[in-house]
Amino acid sequence: MTKTKSMTLTVRIHPAVKEGLRTVAEQERRSLANMIEVMIRDYCGRHGVALDKKPTSR
Numbered sequence: 001m002t003k004t005k006s007m008t009l010t011v012r013i014h015p016a017v018k019e020g021l022r023t024v025a026e027q028e029r030r031s032l033a034n035m036i037e038v039m040i041r042d043y044c045g046r047h048g049v050a051l052d053k054k055p056t057s058r
Contacts, residue, residue, distance in 0.1 A: 021035060
């Protein structure tokens, strides 16, 4: 089975938003990148946007 490589995404966000992200990621013991992915997948799921692959549970 071949693995799909992850892609790089660069964004600019307000420092307060980054601090909030860092706080929730730390609370859930996730990296910032993983927390962003979880949040995007959750948002897409709630708004009917289908994504191909589900992440593994923590």
